[in-house]
Amino acid sequence: MSNTSDNISRIFLVGYMGCGKTTMGKKLASRLGYAFIDLDHVLEAQAGKTITQYFADHGEAAFRELESSVLKDTVYPDKAVVSTGGGLPCFFDNMDWMKAHGKVVYIKLNAKTLAGRLENNKDDRPILRHKHGDELVAFIDEKLAEREPFYSRANVIADGLSLTAERLDQLLHP
């Protein structure tokens, strides 16, 4: 597999939980006629258990090791949209690896909007499991600040509010 991002149409979507990586990834892949890969789903299939169960059985450190292996060991079609887990860019050399193997798009949203989407949508998001209301907003706000230095290294930064596959396509192919 070539290791330059110039001649490979491989798009990695990054951003905090709830920003729309999985949802928008499917729509963008359909619009572009690309394959769609969700690395969380690949990880769960490989582990034979949900992310929540994996956290409970092995802890977050082991999850991050497996997450990085899944990123680097997955065989990607040249034309693929890849949705990542929200923490993936923030560990090891994962962001460098993605930028060397494709284009990275950061779907950016504020904590309040993310919390609104996640309040009743915490399956497979064990990190958020016991957070609700204002506490959830505050937690996301704090984590976003920690992760912003990683996310903002993306090749493209997309405003996640009213984002469409068409807009993403325009940003990727100006």
Ligand SMILES: Nc1ncnc2c1ncn2[C@@H]1O[C@H](COP(=O)(O)OP(=O)(O)O)[C@@H](O)[C@H]1O
């Ligand atoms: N553009 C959007 N507008 C409103 N809700 C959205 C949008 N994109 C995703 N969602 C909702 O937000 C939640 C998280 O979306 P998801 O694609 O799983 O995000 P991620 O993979 O980034 O965690 C889902 O309930 C989804 O339906």
Ligand SMILES: O=C(O)C1=C[C@@H](OP(=O)(O)O)[C@@H](O)[C@H](O)C1
């Ligand atoms: O932000 C994170 O640390 C995580 C995000 C999740 O993926 P989504 O961003 O698709 O929810 C999943 O990888 C895991 O629960 C950890």
Ligand SMILES: [Mg+2]
């Ligand atoms: Mg997802």
